[in-house]
Amino acid sequence: MSLPKKDTSFDQCIKCTVCTVYCPVAKANPQYPGPKQCGPDGERLRIKSPEFYDETLKLCTNCKRCETACPSGVKIGDMIAVARDEHAKMPLNIKTIRDFVLSHTDLMGTAATPFAPVVNAITGMKPVKKIMHKTIGVHDHKSLPKYSHGTFRRWYKQNCTSQALYPKQVHYFHGCYVNYNHPQLGKDFVKVMNAMSIGVQLLDKEKCCGVPLIANGFFDKAKKNAKLNVKNFTDAIEKYDAPIISTSSTCSFTLREEYPEVLKVDNSQVADRIEFVTRFLLRSFMNGNMPKMKPVNKKVVYHTPCHLERTGGSLYTIELLKMIPGLELVVLDSQCCGLAGTYGFKTENYDTSMAIGSKLFKQIRQENADFAITDCETCKWQIEENTDLETIHPVSVLAMALA
Numbered sequence: 001m002s003l004p005k006k007d008t009s010f011d012q013c014i015k016c017t018v019c020t021v022y023c024p025v026a027k028a029n030p031q032y033p034g035p036k037q038c039g040p041d042g043e044r045l046r047i048k049s050p051e052f053y054d055e056t057l058k059l060c061t062n063c064k065r066c067e068t069a070c071p072s073g074v075k076i077g078d079m080i081a082v083a084r085d086e087h088a089k090m091p092l093n094i095k096t097i098r099d100f101v102l103s104h105t106d107l108m109g110t111a112a113t114p115f116a117p118v119v120n121a122i123t124g125m126k127p128v129k130k131i132m133h134k135t136i137g138v139h140d141h142k143s144l145p146k147y148s149h150g151t152f153r154r155w156y157k158q159n160c161t162s163q164a165l166y167p168k169q170v171h172y173f174h175g176c177y178v179n180y181n182h183p184q185l186g187k188d189f190v191k192v193m194n195a196m197s198i199g200v201q202l203l204d205k206e207k208c209c210g211v212p213l214i215a216n217g218f219f220d221k222a223k224k225n226a227k228l229n230v231k232n233f234t235d236a237i238e239k240y241d242a243p244i245i246s247t248s249s250t251c252s253f254t255l256r257e258e259y260p261e262v263l264k265v266d267n268s269q270v271a272d273r274i275e276f277v278t279r280f281l282l283r284s285f286m287n288g289n290m291p292k293m294k295p296v297n298k299k300v301v302y303h304t305p306c307h308l309e310r311t312g313g314s315l316y317t318i319e320l321l322k323m324i325p326g327l328e329l330v331v332l333d334s335q336c337c338g339l340a341g342t343y344g345f346k347t348e349n350y351d352t353s354m355a356i357g358s359k360l361f362k363q364i365r366q367e368n369a370d371f372a373i374t375d376c377e378t379c380k381w382q383i384e385e386n387t388d389l390e391t392i393h394p395v396s397v398l399a400m401a402l403a
Contacts, residue, residue, distance in 0.1 A: 010040035010079065012072040019066035019076055024336040025059055028355035032059040035066035038083075039076035046083060053087035059352075061340035062215055063306035064253075078261045085219040085262070095346075098136035102342040103216035105208045109147065109180030116149040139350040145181050145381060152183035156202055160190060166199030169242040170280070171233075175251045176208050177377040188399035189247055189277070195291035195402050196284060201240055203232045209251040214262060215341050226265040229255065233270040244274045247395055249308035249375040250341070252276040257311075276308070278317040278375065278394055285323060292403035295326030298370040300397070303360065303383060304334045305376035317375055317394050324401050330367050335360045339382035354386075361386045373397060 013036070020026050020034035032038075038057050045052035057080050066076040090096060101108060112119045122128055123144045133140035152174055163169075170193060178186040190200045207229055210222035233244055246252035256274045259267040267274075284290070302321060304314040314334070321329050338357030343349050364372060364387045372383050372391040380391040 010043045010074065012074050013040035014072055015040075016071065018069050018071065019074075022065050022069035024063060024065060024338070024356040025061055025352060028338075029059060029352040032056060035060070035076045035080070039066070039079045040074060043079055043083065046087065050087050053083060055088070057084055058088070059349075061336070061343045062211075063336050063340055064310040065306055065336065068306075068310050075261060078258075081214055081258075081262045084217060088217055090217055094135060095137045098132075098138060098346070099216040099342075100218070101136075102138075102345060103212040103218055104221070105176035105180070105212055109151075109176055112147040113149065113151055113180055116147040120146045133347060137347040138345050139347045141350065142345050143381075143385060144345070145177075147180055148183050150183070152179045152186040153202065155183055155187065156190070156200075160200065163190075163194075163199035163201060166194065166197055168198045169201055169240045170198055171236045171240065171242055171244045172200050172202055173206060173209075173229075173244055173246045173251060173255065173274075174202070175206075175246065175248045177248060182377070185247055185393050185396060188393070188396045189245075191399050191402065192281070192291070192395055196289050201236070201242070203229075203236050205232050209248075209254040210263065211250055211254045211258065212342050214254075214258065215343065219263070223263045223265055226259045226263045226267075230259065230265060230267050230270060233267075233273070237270065237273060243280060244270070245277050245280055246274070247277045247375075247393060248377060249276060249305045249311075249313065250378075253307040253311055276311070276313050276316070276375070278320050279313055281395075281398070282316045282320045282323075285320070290323070291398075293325055293398075293401040294403045296324055296397065296401045297326040299328040299330070299367070301330045301332050301364055301367050301369045301372045301389075303332050303337065303364075303372060303374040303379055303391075305374055305379050306336050306340075308375050309334055313375075321373065321394060321397065324397060327397070327401075330369065332360065332363050332367075335363075337379045337382040339378045341378050344382065353382075357382060357386060364389060 017036050020036050023035050025032045026034040060080050064077045129140040132138040174186050193200050207225040210225045213222035256271050259265045308314050336356050337360055338344055338353040344353030372389050374380055383391045
């Protein structure tokens with residue numbers, strides 16, 4: 001007998017305001033009314049009339065810390081995102097072009113990777129940054145992510161022809177970041193899996209998980225991506241009855257949680273097969289499938305991404321890192337880095353973004369670590385840009401440790 005689904009609607013809100021206390025935006029930006037007012041309180045009014053929709057909902061970073069804090073399990077962040085889908089109007093101005101470019105990662109990645117050295121050089125030039133600041137509203141203190149000259153999928157097809165020979169298999173949802181920006185993480189993932197006698201299979205097709213599209217108001221495109229991904233997950237599992245692993249804490253959260261709750265796309269047949277990589281690895285290690293490792297004699301600081309904390313997944317990463325020989329691990333206080341995907345790139349959000357991340361940056365600088373570790377690509381960008389400390393993924397640390 002299945003248990004009844006828990007009520008997570010606004011009726012469950014007990015008006016304790018702990019969500020607002022825990023909200024990084026409410027602390028840094030007095031213009032933001034806070035998750036309680038934008039979420040449960042606002043929803044009560046929006047049901048009566050759409051006229052009660054408030055554009056300040058766009059100040060929400062979608063970090064989900066309000067949901068992590070809520071004692072009643074109200075899905076406040078989802079409520080705000082759905083309200084934006086239902087009521088927000090896409091403004092007809094040049095910043096809409098910026099939002100399109102920042103959110104359509106597959107399109108921009110496909111166009112940029114063949115010309116990556118040129119694109120990276122141009123977008124890194126100070127005059128170009130000034131122009132983008134004055135025109136489309138990308139803050140000139142931000143550096144746009146660098147593209148790889150060649151995609152991860154291309155490398156995989158050229159170098160991973162024998163993956164099916166391994167006794168066990170996993171499907172890898174690599175995401176936009178690995179494919180277009182940082183193929184090395186995908187290579188490290190394959191290396192670690194193969195060291196555990198596990199083969200890596202890519203999906204026949206995959207699209208961006210959809211989170212930047214959600215954040216920038218392109219909900220219809222996000223829903224199309226979600227439906228395509230769910231279909232390809234289903235097809236993949238029919239071919240290999242194996243889990244779908246993501247190395248992005250935000251991608252794995254979106255694929256499992258945001259598809260049904262925000263985009264209203266049914267993923268029930270595959271959701272239980274989608275898993276974040278450190279949870280999969282820790283369970284494998286504890287069941288005896290641990291690769292041989294040599295000491296990594298480094299001091300590292302670990303930053304918990306917001307979406308990983310929302311799922312309780314940071315524990316798996318921390319315990320996994322503790323199993324690497326020689327690693328001196330400092331777990332930082334859990335705080336939002338402030339970038340929140342595309343949020344911190346925007347001129348109107350930059351000051352809020354930096355105020356949110358300031359305490360984290362100070363913590364990191366004080367530790368004098370060899371490098372930082374985080375499971376989220378945008379946290380990596382924010383930490384590296386504001387502390388000058390190389391920031392790597394837990395999987396890359398494991399790849400370094402392989403004997």
